[in-house]
Amino acid sequence: MLRIIGSRLLQVPIALLGMTLIVYIFVTASGDPVLLLADPGASAADLEAMRRELGFDRPWIVQYLSFLGDALMGDFGTSFRHRLPAMEFVLGQLPATLELAAASLFIATVISIPLGIAAARHKGRPVDLIATMVAVLGQSMPVFWLGMLLILAFAVALPIFPVGGRGTFAHLVLPAVTLGWYFNALITRMVRSTMLETLNQNYVRTARAKGVPERRVVMRHAFRNAQVPIITVWGLQAGNLLTGTVVAETVFSWPGLGRASVAAVLARDIPVVMASVFVFTVIFLVINLLIDLSYYLIDPRIRQ
Amino acid sequence: MLALLKTAKGAIGAIVLTVAVIAALFADVLAPMDPNLQNLLARLRPPMWRDEAGQLYLLGTDALGRDLFSRLIHGARISIMVAIGAVLVSGVIGTTIGLFAGYYRGVASALVMRFMDIQLSIPMILFAIAWIAFFGAGLVSIIIVIAAWGWVQYARLARGIVLSLKEREFVQASVVLGARDGRIILGHILPNLISPMIVMATLQLGEAVLLESALSFLGMGVGPPTATWGSIVSDGRSYIDTAWWIVVFPGAAITLLVLGANFLGDALRDHLDPHHN
Numbered sequence A: 001m002l003r004i005i006g007s008r009l010l011q012v013p014i015a016l017l018g019m020t021l022i023v024y025i026f027v028t029a030s031g032d033p034v035l036l037l038a039d040p041g042a043s044a045a046d047l048e049a050m051r052r053e054l055g056f057d058r059p060w061i062v063q064y065l066s067f068l069g070d071a072l073m074g075d076f077g078t079s080f081r082h083r084l085p086a087m088e089f090v091l092g093q094l095p096a097t098l099e100l101a102a103a104s105l106f107i108a109t110v111i112s113i114p115l116g117i118a119a120a121r122h123k124g125r126p127v128d129l130i131a132t133m134v135a136v137l138g139q140s141m142p143v144f145w146l147g148m149l150l151i152l153a154f155a156v157a158l159p160i161f162p163v164g165g166r167g168t169f170a171h172l173v174l175p176a177v178t179l180g181w182y183f184n185a186l187i188t189r190m191v192r193s194t195m196l197e198t199l200n201q202n203y204v205r206t207a208r209a210k211g212v213p214e215r216r217v218v219m220r221h222a223f224r225n226a227q228v229p230i231i232t233v234w235g236l237q238a239g240n241l242l243t244g245t246v247v248a249e250t251v252f253s254w255p256g257l258g259r260a261s262v263a264a265v266l267a268r269d270i271p272v273v274m275a276s277v278f279v280f281t282v283i284f285l286v287i288n289l290l291i292d293l294s295y296y297l298i299d300p301r302i303r304q
Numbered sequence B: 001m002l003a004l005l006k007t008a009k010g011a012i013g014a015i016v017l018t019v020a021v022i023a024a025l026f027a028d029v030l031a032p033m034d035p036n037l038q039n040l041l042a043r044l045r046p047p048m049w050r051d052e053a054g055q056l057y058l059l060g061t062d063a064l065g066r067d068l069f070s071r072l073i074h075g076a077r078i079s080i081m082v083a084i085g086a087v088l089v090s091g092v093i094g095t096t097i098g099l100f101a102g103y104y105r106g107v108a109s110a111l112v113m114r115f116m117d118i119q120l121s122i123p124m125i126l127f128a129i130a131w132i133a134f135f136g137a138g139l140v141s142i143i144i145v146i147a148a149w150g151w152v153q154y155a156r157l158a159r160g161i162v163l164s165l166k167e168r169e170f171v172q173a174s175v176v177l178g179a180r181d182g183r184i185i186l187g188h189i190l191p192n193l194i195s196p197m198i199v200m201a202t203l204q205l206g207e208a209v210l211l212e213s214a215l216s217f218l219g220m221g222v223g224p225p226t227a228t229w230g231s232i233v234s235d236g237r238s239y240i241d242t243a244w245w246i247v248v249f250p251g252a253a254i255t256l257l258v259l260g261a262n263f264l265g266d267a268l269r270d271h272l273d274p275h276h277n
Helices: A002-029 A033-037 A044-054 A060-072 A086-121 A126-140 A143-157 A169-199 A202-209 A214-236 A238-251 A257-266 A270-298 B002-006 B008-025 B068-103 B107-120 B124-135 B139-166 B169-176 B181-217 B229-239 B244-272
Strands: none
Touching: A002 A060, A002 A270, A002 B107, A002 B124, A033 A044, A060 A270, A086 A126, A086 A169, A086 A214, A086 A238, A086 A257, A086 A270, A126 A169, A126 B244, A143 A169, A143 A238, A143 B181, A143 B229, A143 B244, A169 A214, A169 A238, A202 A214, A214 A270, A238 A257, A238 B124, A238 B181, A257 A270, A257 B124, A270 B124, B002 B008, B002 B244, B008 B068, B008 B244, B068 B107, B068 B139, B068 B181, B068 B229, B068 B244, B107 B139, B124 B139, B139 B169, B139 B181, B169 B181, B181 B229, B181 B244, B229 B244
16 A cells, blocks of 8 residues: 555656656647737847846757756746736636636536435336436536536526626526536446446345345445445546636636636746646646555555 | 447447538538638527528527528537547557556656656646647647647556556567567557547547637637637627627537537447456
């Protein structure tokens, strides 16, 4: 176990280095940021002075290394567009994204686990059919389209919720349902199939035979063993969560980091791009580490 | 193959995919109008609207008066080309890498595994956006981005299968008889790898369609005036309170295509791998 955690921790600097390098090359090579920053009327000499001031006159490898050196000290530079320290700007956007992600994962978990268990226990019955339909539709509908349909239904036709923005609880409902729906589909399918497998195991039959109440059989004997694959799905979906957040934030004009980082890439706001890549990569690695740790807690076999 | 079409899932999946491919191939003939022909006098008309000449706009028009039905048919072209292109590229690359990583256990193999772990732990959407900002949003560029996103899945699956195949008697027997690596790989490993990879590829078709449409929606797909399903939805966003059809129909087309690909993938898996259930 310690070896797994060790190798995960070793991955952190490698992933950060690789990711920042690749993105740095792409973003700097894709266009002259000075041209985007300067006034349209700026003279060639002005541009040259600006280039020198921002350090863009140096070879890119020197630029990257100097970025890296500063980043290690916590300085990601100043956002070209927002005139703020880049890391401060990124961390300012982060709570909105975390709020949305947490709310959608909550919705997904609260619906999917009971639904998946019920579907597995009553295989072939109406509840199973509903669960299968939820899973199939959830995986086939584009997140942005579901968001628009919800806006059409619950913000335009029946004006219950606001069309977009962030603030009150009502603002959170539609984006969270939109994003949660997709994860709900994945987790429901996973819970159903792993529960079907564990409910057929001999130890479950033994538990039933010795008269353990059905509720306890399902929750203690079967569901406990279904937890490992479910957690694995969560871990694998960490990446999709970000893609989903970018889309959901765009649909609902949610002022989060997903939307801000896309805007930063398109505007070549390099300090903000690098700071958000850094933050996202760290979050992913932490999630993966937590998942490894939770295996350790859930499955005693791994502890040995 | 016929048995596949007898299951409901297989039949629905095959029909949906066939219709989409036909729409993509023959869009020029099938579309009633030029998808980019603007008619500012006929903006935002509802479905089933007819102009004075009696021309039917089956699904209505968009904000520039373009025929939505014709744009949907042409949009199928991008979705199908990107999906098939990305799945072919990522499937071939991923399967090859996975095969070698599973067959030859060594430093290179371990490095590849580490690399895959790391790729799975980085936010690919940012990579995709940076790539598109760098190389532009052409068709090839988008295929490469989606392929770079998906190859790890094939590589992991292929590696796992190769690892277990290597322990099987018929492979061990070949090794004992002195067969060369090339012969074992081509004669014993690869044939057993093909069908799970085809299942995987079919299931990934839907994934590729979803990614392409999400990129298009974010304004990073094949640029205007080319019609893509994601960009039509994005265009319709501003008119959502007056013209629901612009948003509803292209999204329904994406959902249907992804559903069809997933159904066909499921049916193929049941057909090729009876142990799965």
